[in-house]
Amino acid sequence: MNFFEHQAQAHRESKKLLFLFVLAVIAIVVAVNGTLALLWLWSKGMHAAGSFTYPRGFFLTNTAVTLLFIVGGTLFEMARLKDGGDAVAQMAGGRLVQPDSRDIQERRLLNIVEEMALAAGIACPRVYVMDEEDAINAFAAGYHQNEAVVAVTRGTLSRLSRDELQGVIGHEFSHILNGDMRMNVKLIGVLFGIQMLASLGQHLMEWGARMGGSRSRDEKGPSLQLMMILLGVALFVIGYIGIFFGRLIKSAVSRQREFLADASAVQFTRNPDGIGGALRKIGGLTRENKCGSRIKNPNAEQLSHMFLGAARPNLLSGLFATHPPIATRLQRLYGRNVELLDAGELPPEIDEAAAMGAAVAGFAPNSAKAQMPAAIAVSTTSFHPEYGYQTAKSSVDMPFANKLSVPATASITRPVAASIPSEIVQAARDPKAASALVYALLLDRSDAASFQIQLDILRQAIPAQCALVSLLHEMTETMSASMRLPVLDLATPALKLLSAEQAQQLLGIAARLIAADQVVTQAEFVLQTVLQRRLSSQAGRDVKVKYAGLHQLPAETALLVSLMASTEFGLEQAEQRFQTALDSMPELSLGAARFVPLAKVDYFEVKQALDKLQQLAPLAKPFLIRLMLKASGKELSTAGADLLRSVCAALDAPVPEVVSASYTSVPAL
Structure with missing residues (x-):
């Protein structure tokens, strides 16, 4: 199934989702009205039930308030998730990993995400780590594949080998490339709305328990405290209608997609023992703690359909399971029954430690290694009169280079005619240097007059960065033209660390550099289009379908x-x-x-x-x-x-x- 067929299926499932949502709302409204009607009768005395009439608008008011909670809650949650993947990752307790992280385990994770993004031709996703989660789990989230985030638990980093981590990331990239993420994010908002009554009922029970229980002798019927507790219990029970439908919806949407993602992970990595080993370790860890993919975060239930494995023990199997059983997934991967694996923590890998300073290792962990310098070295003859700056190493402010004291390695997995210079890779991981890299890609020496105008723009707008732009431009000129967009893909996570004002400044300066010669070339248009798509204020937002064909x-x-x-x-x-x-x-x-x-x-x-x-x-x-x-x-x-x-x-x-x-x-x- 290709991406577009998968998206069409997602739209069909959206209709199914809408039907189940409406059904859940009707069931909840009926249950609320019935419960409140009985409580009203009881509070007024059952002896008067024969001649009793409800207040005017009783059922209409109940229905309106219930719908307000459900629809309002859904709209509120969807608005809260308007920024897509980053909002979801933060809900799960994720911490953003800096693109230039020197932590060995984080570096390995970043390396794998980068290599898969570049192979897939998409922007490198931002990466989050859920530090408080010791089990093995992960998810991808976002509205668009070029605005995605990937999040993994700390246990995933510490318990999996590099091959197994590649398999997990390959699984999540399947969700990115097949467009599963948009449906998953929308599902969060829908489930929040229909499950709000259970939360309200729980709060009413807590408030009722804290109230005084005494009442005067003249009062008839149950006390206010008892009424509040009973109403809370009723709403909590009714709220489980929403939870019932929520789990039904999640199980209908999620389970088949997990099979597809497992198969895609094998296709991406060409190694069934990658995702297979990770699943076997989840199974092995489950023998110890009843759920090897358990998520402790309070939002685990709400996000359970997004994870690699079941987030809670009660979601492991059965009609409402969000994921197929581990044994079934392994059977499909291997075509036979396989043993589960021990999931103890592993020591850091030596190769990954060596790779801390630069870019990532390739798909084959044992492939040939080639040493690359850890910091940018500048020729002593690199004085550029047109920039007006001496670009000797001592005069260039390169904060990203100061962090890189460990030699780097590179793994090459297929023949290449050229490669991105390691210094460019380093620059792409630091926000300021990545911005300078964008400007460097837009400089054009072919017209001396226009080039001078571009230099004047840079001197005026970013005087402190001109020397670095000069240096990076010199390097990009020797780089294959086909690497311009992959460089931008690599720099995307660092560029997304810019503030909204800094991002707008970058886009504005880029537009001025392009307009310097009064002509927009196709290469400039391409770079500007990709930049706008990823850094504009609307980047990552959901886009409504308006045209059928x-x-x-x-x-x-x-x-x-x-x-x-x-x-x-x-x-x-x-x-x-x-x-x-x-x-x-x-x-x-x-x-x-x-x-x-x-x-x-x-x-x-x-x-x-x-x-x-x-x-x-x-x-x-x-x-x-x-x-x-x-x-x-x-x-x-x-x-x-x-x-x-x-x-x-x-x-x-x-x-x-x-x-x-x-x-x-x-x-x-």
């Missing part, structure tokens, strides 16, 4: 397909490729689409087109990507691959394998 956006579709054809071919052949692409998919009803010559392409209009195309239904998006691939011919140039990657980033869609394969190298991480 490309037939509703023929002009926008034509513009993107025309740009793709013009990127790969000259004018005459580009128009032919455009028409060939449209003719290959007549079912899209794009007869009104017309070729747009490159000379008439306005990148502001391209941006507006992408904003609309982002609101397409999930199953409509792959048709646009297929049209662009059809228009590109058999082989993709670096410019064509970059354009498609930026379009995928704008659409929150995965990068096609043919695009990933077109890059000549991956970082030697």
Whole structure:
């Protein structure tokens, strides 16, 4: 099942979710009205029941208040989770791991996340560690794959080998790439709403218990304290209707996806003993504490559908289990019964300790190692008059380099024509240096006058960083052009550490650097599109579906397909490729689409087109990507691959394998 089919299934499941939610609300409203009616009768004396009438609007008021709690609670929780993965990770008690962390276990985790993100062609997710959780568990969260976070327990870091940790991260990347995260985050809000009555009932019982129980002789019926306690008990019991439906919904949505994620983890790592070993250790730890994936955080029930394994012992098996049994998952992975493994804590791995200073090891732990310098070294002849700064090592402020005292290693898992310099990798992990790296990627020496304007912009806006920008620009000029976007992917976690004001400043300076020559090139447009998608104030927010198909956006579709054809071919052949692409998919009803010559392409209009195309239904998006691939011919140039990657980033869609394969190298991480 590919990403878009999975998204379509998620939308179908959303309808199922909505149906179960409405059913739960109706059941709760009926139960609340029935319970309050009985309590009212009892409080007034059962002897008067024959002639008793309820106050005007009694049932309407009960219904309105109940709906206010449920719907209001759902909307409140969804608003609280508007920032997606970071909000969820913090709910689970996660601590953000700094991209340049020197803790050996954290470095190993960051390395694995980086290597998988770069292989998948998506922004590197932010990483959280749940320090208080000693069991083995993990989850991925977020609304979009380029805005995801990955969180693991401390037990996952200390009890799993590198291969097993790779398997766990591969499992979570399946949820990222298959689009499971959006449904999971929405489910949190829905469950919060329908389970609020149980929480209210619990509070009423506590308040009633603290009240005085005495009353005067003239009072009839039960005391206020008893009424409050009974009402609390009733609401708590009724609230379990919400919990019942919540677990039913979670079990319906979650279990099959775990099988898919396990299989995908094997595909990503090419090692069944990775995720298999992790699951075997969860099973082994379960023999000791009844739940090897137990989460102690109070929000564990609410988040249980997101985790790698069952968060609570009572969710291990049965109709309402959020995850398939470990034995069943292992049977599917290995095709046979396998023994469970001891899950004791492991000593830090020596190779990972050596890799603390730089980038990550590759998928094969035992692959060849190559030494890389730990800090940026600058030639003594690197004086740049156009910058007006001496870039000798002693004069450049490189806070990120000062932390890197341990030599680094690199593992190469496939032949590469070029690699990202280790100094660039270092810079990508520090927020200030990552910002300088972005500016360095946007500098262009091809036009001396425009280049001078760019330098003046930097001197005015960020004088203290100019020397570092100069140094990094010198390095990026020698780097393969196909590495520009992977470098940006690698720098994303560090850039997300910038404050909102700093991020806006970066985007503003980037826009000024691009506008220096009064012309927007495609390479500049691509970088700016990806930056905007990841750092703007709306980054990570959910986007509503507005358009059912490309037939509703023929002009926008034509513009993107025309740009793709013009990127790969000259004018005459580009128009032919455009028409060939449209003719290959007549079912899209794009007869009104017309070729747009490159000379008439306005990148502001391209941006507006992408904003609309982002609101397409999930199953409509792959048709646009297929049209662009059809228009590109058999082989993709670096410019064509970059354009498609930026379009995928704008659409929150995965990068096609043919695009990933077109890059000549991956970082030697």
